[in-house]
Structures are given as C-alpha cells and as structure tokens.
Amino acid sequence: MKVWIDQDLCTGDGLCEEIAPDVFTLLDDGLAYVREKDKIFAAAKGNAQGAEGMANFADNLMDAVIESAEECPGECIFIEP
DSSP: OEEEEOTTTOOOOOHHHHHOTTTEEEOTTSOEEEEETTEEOOGGGTSOOGGGOOEEOOGGGHHHHHHHHHHOTTOOEEEEO
C-alpha cells in the first residue's frame, strides 16, 4: 500500500506523526509529509511531494495509517492500493 499527503489541505496538526511516526513527519514549514524509512517525500528534501510523492508502507502499519487518515482534521491523507 501507498500513502500521500495533500499539503494544500494539511493543517499541521501533527496527529498523523503522533499516530504513525514511521510513516509521517512534520517539517520546519509546519506541514506533514510522508516518509519511507529515511526518505521524506517533500520538495524541500529534493523529492516529489503530494500525489507525486507516494510512500510505501508495511502491512503491519495499516491500522495506524488508516487511523491517521480518519483523525486528520485537514482530511489530507490519501491511501492508495
């Protein structure tokens, strides 16, 4: 499975990082980004972001990623097959 964040909708609340820190991170701009191990999908880190920057995540993280998407006040987390 893959996940991405629409930074235009992100409120910077940080719930996603709190729930699934292996998949989400907040950067200095106050917005959340997806991560895949040490790679952060953010233009500021030289990588694609948004729908172009999808991170793979392990099956054992599925519940945490779904909870992050459901709890996100900006409704900006998208999970793809």
